[in-house]
Amino acid sequence: MKEQLEQIRAQALQELSNGASEEQIEAVRVRVLGRSGELTEIMRRMPEVPRDQRPAVGRMVNEIKQELEERIARLGEQQKRAAMERSLAEARIDVTLPGLSVPRGWLHPVTQSRERMLDILESMGFEVVETPEVEDDFHNFGALNFPPDHPAREMQDTFFLAGGLLLRTHTSNGQIRVMERRKPPLAIVCPGNCYRPDELSVRASPMFSQIEGFMVDRAGIITMAHLKGVLTEFLRAFYGADSGVRFRASFFPFTEPSTEVDISCLLCHGAGCRVCKHSGWTEILGAGMIHPNVLRAVGYDPAEFQGFAFGMGVERTSLLKLGVDDMRLFFENDLRFLRQFRSGEAAI
Numbered sequence: 001m002k003e004q005l006e007q008i009r010a011q012a013l014q015e016l017s018n019g020a021s022e023e024q025i026e027a028v029r030v031r032v033l034g035r036s037g038e039l040t041e042i043m044r045r046m047p048e049v050p051r052d053q054r055p056a057v058g059r060m061v062n063e064i065k066q067e068l069e070e071r072i073a074r075l076g077e078q079q080k081r082a083a084m085e086r087s088l089a090e091a092r093i094d095v096t097l098p099g100l101s102v103p104r105g106w107l108h109p110v111t112q113s114r115e116r117m118l119d120i121l122e123s124m125g126f127e128v129v130e131t132p133e134v135e136d137d138f139h140n141f142g143a144l145n146f147p148p149d150h151p152a153r154e155m156q157d158t159f160f161l162a163g164g165l166l167l168r169t170h171t172s173n174g175q176i177r178v179m180e181r182r183k184p185p186l187a188i189v190c191p192g193n194c195y196r197p198d199e200l201s202v203r204a205s206p207m208f209s210q211i212e213g214f215m216v217d218r219a220g221i222i223t224m225a226h227l228k229g230v231l232t233e234f235l236r237a238f239y240g241a242d243s244g245v246r247f248r249a250s251f252f253p254f255t256e257p258s259t260e261v262d263i264s265c266l267l268c269h270g271a272g273c274r275v276c277k278h279s280g281w282t283e284i285l286g287a288g289m290i291h292p293n294v295l296r297a298v299g300y301d302p303a304e305f306q307g308f309a310f311g312m313g314v315e316r317t318s319l320l321k322l323g324v325d326d327m328r329l330f331f332e333n334d335l336r337f338l339r340q341f342r343s344g345e346a347a348i
Contacts, residue, residue, distance in 0.1 A: 002060060008038050009064045016071050018078070025075055032068060039065055109341040110209060110330050113318035114191060117211060120237045124230065126189045126213060131174040133167060133193055140168050143176040143297035144254040159195050167195035171212035172254060172311060175290070179216065179298040184305050189213040191314075202274060202326050209314035214290065216300075216307030224257065227287055227308035231261055235284065239263060239321060246281065255288025255309060266320040274325065282320060285312035 015028050032038050039061055049057050107115070118128055141153055151157060152169060159167040174190025190212040198204045215222055215230070232245050244264030252258045263284045265276035272278030287310035292302035315327050322341065324330070329337050 002057065005042065005057070005060050005064060008032060009067070012064075012068055013071065016068070016075060018075070020075060022079060025072055028068070029072055033065060106338075106342045108330075109322055109324075109338065110315055110318055112341060113321060114209060114211070114314045117234075117238060117312075117314065117317065118189065118191060120234055121189045121211075121213060124233065126187045126215075129174060129178055129188050129190050131171065131177045131190050131192060133195075134161065134165055135168045135173050136165055139173045139176045140166060140170075143294065144172055145291050145293040145297075146253050150253065157196060159197060168192075169196050170194050170311060171210040172309070174212045175214050175254075175294065175309060176298055179295075179300065184300075184307070185215075185217040185221075186307070187215045200328055200331065202328070203316065203319075205315065205327055205331065208316075210311055211314060212309070212311045214307055214309035216290065216305055219302075219304060219306040222307050224289060224308070227259075227289070227310070230308075231285070231287060231310060235261070235263055238317075239266065244281075250286065250288075252286055252288060254291050254294050255286075256291045258286065258288035261285050261287060261310075263320060267323065267325055282316075284317055285310055287311070 012028050012032050015024060020028075030037065034040065042057075042061060046054060046057065122128060137153075141150070146152060158169055161167065171190045171192050171194060174188070174192075178186065178188050178190070192210065193207060194210050195207055198206050200206065215226070228247060235245050236243050243266075246262045247259045248262065250258045250260040261284050262281040264270060265273065265280055265282050267273050268276060268280065270280035272280055276282045287308065290307045290309050295302045295305055295307075315330055318330075319325070319327060
C-alpha cells in the first residue's frame with residue numbers, strides 16, 4: 001500500500017511541474033483528489049490493510065493530499081500572475097492621454113418654463129397638487145358644467161379609452177379632484193399633461209402641458225379684481241415688468257364671467273408675426289370666476305363660497321419667453337435647438 005502511495009505521489013508531482021497547463025492541473029486534481037480519485041479509493045480499502053499499518057497509511061494519505069493541494073494552489077497563483085503580466089504587456093494604457101468627457105444633461109426648455117411658472121405661483125401663496133391624466137367623464141366634463149351635447153365631448157376633440165375613461169383634455173379636472181376632498185380657503189395650482197386630437201403645428205400639439213390654478217374662499221372675499229391682480233402680477237413676473245397685459249370677455253362652461261388674457265407679443269413687439277397672427281398680441285390663458293354649477297358639483301354652496309380659476313398652456317406661454325416661433329421645435333428633440341437652453345437661468 002505504501003509503495004502504491006509513493007507511486008501516486010511521484011507521478012502527480014511530475015505532472016504538476018511549473019510548465020503544467022490549467023487542463024493538466026485539473027486532470028491531476030480529479031484523478032488523484034476527486035470523489036472517485038486514487039486517494040479516495042485507497043481510503044475506501046483501508047479495512048483490507050493490516051490493523052497495525054492503518055495509522056501509518058492514513059497519515060501518508062493525508063500528507064500526499066495536503067502536498068498536492070498546496071502544489072495545485074501555488075501553480076494557480078503562478079498562472080494568475082502570468083496572465084496579468086501578459087495582459088499588461090499586450091494592452092498598454094497611456095495614462096497621459098486625455099480622459100473621455102461625459103456630456104452633462106440639462107432640463108428641457110418646456111420643463112424650465114414650467115418650473116419657473118410654478119415657482120412664481122408658489123411665491124404668491126399657491127400650493128402645487130398633481131392630479132390624474134386618465135379621467136372619467138364627470139371630472140373632465142360633467143362637473144365642469146359641460147352640457148351633454150358640447151362639441152368637446154366628441155371623438156374629434158377627445159381621446160376616449162375603454163371603460164368610459166378618457167385622457168384629460170385640460171387640467172381643470174384638478175379643480176374638481178381637489179374641491180371634492182378639501183374645503184375652502186383654497187389656493188391651488190395643478191400642473192400636468194393634457195391630450196387632444198390636434199395636428200402638430202406652429203401653435204398646437206396633440207400632447208401639451210397645462211397649469212390650472214384656482215382660488216376659493218367665502219363669498220365676497222375673492223372677486224374678479226383679485227383674479228386680474230393675480231394674473232397681471234404673474235405674467236409680469238414671468239415676462240417682465242413692462243409687459244402689456246389685456247383681458248377680453250370670453251366664454252367657458254366652467255367660469256362666469258369668463259375672460260381670455262393676452263400678452264403683448266415679445267417676438268414682433270406689436271408689429272405682427274405668424275405666432276400672434278399679425279395682431280401684436282398673443283393669447284396666453286383663459287380665466288374667470290368659477291361657475292356656480294361647478295361649485296354645486298363638488299358640494300359647495302354658491303351662496304357661501306366664491307372663487308376664480310385660470311388655465312394656461314406651458315408650451316404656448318414659453319414661446320414668447322424663449323423667443324421661439326414654432327411649437328414643433330419643442331418636440332423634435334433636435335440637440336442644436338435644445339443646446340440653446342442649457343442654462344435655466346439664462347433661458348428663463
